[in-house]
Amino acid sequence: MGFSIPPPPNPMEHAQSLIKKKSNIEAEIESQISILNANQSTLQTPLVDADGFPRADIDVYAVRGARVRIIELRNDLRDVTEEIGKALEAIYDPSRAPKDSQPEAGADELAPFAKVNGVAPGSPAAEAGLQREDLVVKFGPLDHKAFSASSLQPLADHVAANEDSVAHEVLADFDLTESYNDQGLAGGTVGVCDSNPSNRLGGTGHIGVSEEIPTLNACAI
Known part of the structure; x- marks a missing residue:
């Protein structure tokens, strides 16, 4: 699952929208982790018993879905964090800002x-x-x-x-x-x-x- 936000014209607005997106992703990751915790599972916990059958003491379907979603969200979180870094550079480093945000003409x-x-x-x-x-x-x-x-x-x-x-x-x-x-x-x-x-x-x-x-x-x- 990819992550993409069209940058608003204003660099500060762009950075703020990315930060908000990052917060939403982190909140969803916590929600998915709570599903694992409810089933006393982690990303590495085996989903089958010693005989190779699905474990009866956990919701295998829910745990598997939460694991997949967490991996997707962590990838999105990495991408948005990189975008936030670039957006902040555009705000505080004029040489990296878009042309339309450069100082007024001489x-x-x-x-x-x-x-x-x-x-x-x-x-x-x-x-x-x-x-x-x-x-x-x-x-x-x-x-x-x-x-x-x-x-x-x-x-x-x-x-x-x-x-x-x-x-x-x-x-x-x-x-x-x-x-x-x-x-x-x-x-x-x-x-x-x-x-x-x-x-x-x-x-x-x-x-x-x-x-x-x-x-x-x-x-x-």
């Missing part, structure tokens, strides 16, 4: 690529809490590394593929189930960041955000 990965120049009253962006001068460092899974001086297509593609919602990780989540001012899914007009501050682009769209950023290229989202 400052370079959180460089802003857009600045909120205005938020239309009553818009989804306003309801989500966006404010003027907020810096956008992430749009869904996209950060500044996703954009180049020649294309904003990743942003437009992401909005088109996620009509229900798009998350500004640093700013807020907002709903795209309805359009805003009839200008497209997200409704924002944005540009690719450029080192030339004289290139500016502003626009307001579905989410009610006007973004002013240095730009070489632009598209409506």
